[in-house]
Structure formats: C-alpha cells, structure tokens
Amino acid sequence: MDEFPIAYLSYDDLRDRAAMFLAQYHPAGTIPVPIEEIAEVKLRLDIMPVPGLQDALRSDDYGVVGFLTGDLKEIHVDEWIWNHRYNRYRFTIAHEIGHLVLHRDLYQGRDFDSVGSWKTFINSIPDEVHGWYEWQAHAFAGLVLVPERRLRAAMMEHLASVTDRLKREAIPIANVRDTVWDIILDLVAREFQVSVEVIQRRAEKDSLREGLLPG
C-alpha cells in the first residue's frame, strides 16, 4: 500500500463527492446544512470540546481548529471556538468530515504502538501530500456547507432585493457594484451560517459574480 495515498481530485470531482454526500446524508436540502446533526446522528461521530486546543494546534493555514481522531470516531474542537465562533465551528466539523469521506484510506490501518511511532509518522508526511489532503477537505467543506444550486438561488434572491432598493432610491447599480456584491456576500453568509470568506471562495469557484453582477 502506498504510504500516503492521494487521489488527485479536481474541484469538480470534489463538487460531485459533496453532492453525493448531501444526497445521502441531507436529502431534505435545507439551509443552513445541519452539519452537526449529520456528524452526530447520521455519521455517529462524537464531537467534543477540548479546552486550549487552539493553542496546541496554533491553527493551520485554513483556520481549522479541530481534528478527526485516528480511529475515525471523534472530532475534537477547540472549546473556545465551540462556544464563541459558531460558523468556524461548523466549518471545522465539515472539514473533518471531508477527511473522513475522502481520506479514509490514510486513516485506516494506522495502528501506532506508541506515541513515539505516531510522532514519527506525523512528521514523515510530506508537505506537498499534506497540502493536497488539506485543500481537498477544505474545498469539500465549502461545497457541503454551500451547495452549488442553493448558492446561486440565494445570491439571485438577495441581488433582486438589493437591486429593488437601489431602484427605489434612484441609485445606479454601476456606481455601487462592489458594495452591492459585498452586501450580497454578507447576506448569503448569514443564511448559510458560514463566514463571508467561504461564500466569497465558493462564488469565485462557481464564477457567480460574472453571471449575476457583470461589469
């Protein structure tokens, strides 16, 4: 077995994987996606708050403040994030589910006989390989929490509402295009219970601005 098996999945591959995941675990399709319920009830994962985990992990490039345990049974999340940063908490859960769905092969069969052998393994994962795993879990999390069709529909709805208001105020949209876009990102982020940055990245990947607010 390859020590670090990587499936080189494209963003579109991940889009398909996320859609399949949602079809299986959240067929109702409601927004916000109940990621905590999916994790606990459907996937039978224990989610547990751990005091001071953020300091121990010191956060990563993606701002993930938790991890999936090696036995694939628990997600540990920093307690402060759990209590005070709900959107980030939700994203962390989705990200770790991404590892569960996409990287099961890496986790399974790891039978460390000591903390020392775990440390050796952790530091033997090449950065490039780790980068792939993290990018995939990150993209998967965004696609699960912000499903493609629902994102487009929400943006259109908010754009129509903002445009109506501008018309009533006789403000040409061309003068405030960037502001309108920022407002829409913010409204959609609230609706999906994710950060504005997540919506921004998803909108970029789906080329939504060009279609909805050209110019």
Next chain:
Amino acid sequence: MGQFGEFFKQRRLALGASLRQFCLEHGLDPGNISKLERGRLAPPQHDKLEEYARLLGLQEGSDDWYRFFDLAAAEAGRIPRDIMSDAEAVGKLPILFRTLRGEKIPDEQLDEIVRKVKGA
C-alpha cells in the same frame, strides 16, 4: 463508553439535539456531558441525575426512567480515570493537522496535543 453514557447519548440524539444544542439550551457544561456520555465521568448524584432525566425527556415512572437510574447505580462505584493511558490515547491522536506551511511540528507541540487528547 459505559452503558449509562451510551443510554444518555441515545436519548439526547432521540430528541434530535446535538451535544452543543443540548448543553446550550440547558446551561450545561459540554465538556462534562461529553465525558459523561463517553464513560469518562461517573454518573452524578440523585438530584442532578433526576434533572438530567427530565432534560432528556424521560417520563417519571416509565421503563426508560428506571433504566436510566439503574444504569447510573450500576456505574456509581466505578471511578473513571481522568487521564487516558498512552495505549488508549494513540488511537485518538490526529493524523491530519498542521500549523504553518512548511514547518515540522515541534516535539513539544506534539506532546501538548497528546496531553489534550489524554484529558479529553
């Protein structure tokens, strides 16, 4: 996981409540409830137990009500360890996590993560 903790968790999930929702709604400490569910904390004394039973929607005098108290009584004498052994902890350690790109993770940071996992 002990039978009491498992039953507690099943009842909570039957309410459709995540651990976070359940604790927020009732002003409970999620760390303690999580430990209780995983058998890492002994069931509490009677008054607290009764409060939990009601929060879990158990009807006084029902089979589930008695089962809840029986399971708690069966585990009352057990004193869970506060800290996992190394052997227990290795299965709970993370595989994928990182701090800053390109950095090897310092040994003391790995030790800190092990400490956190053992106490979780």
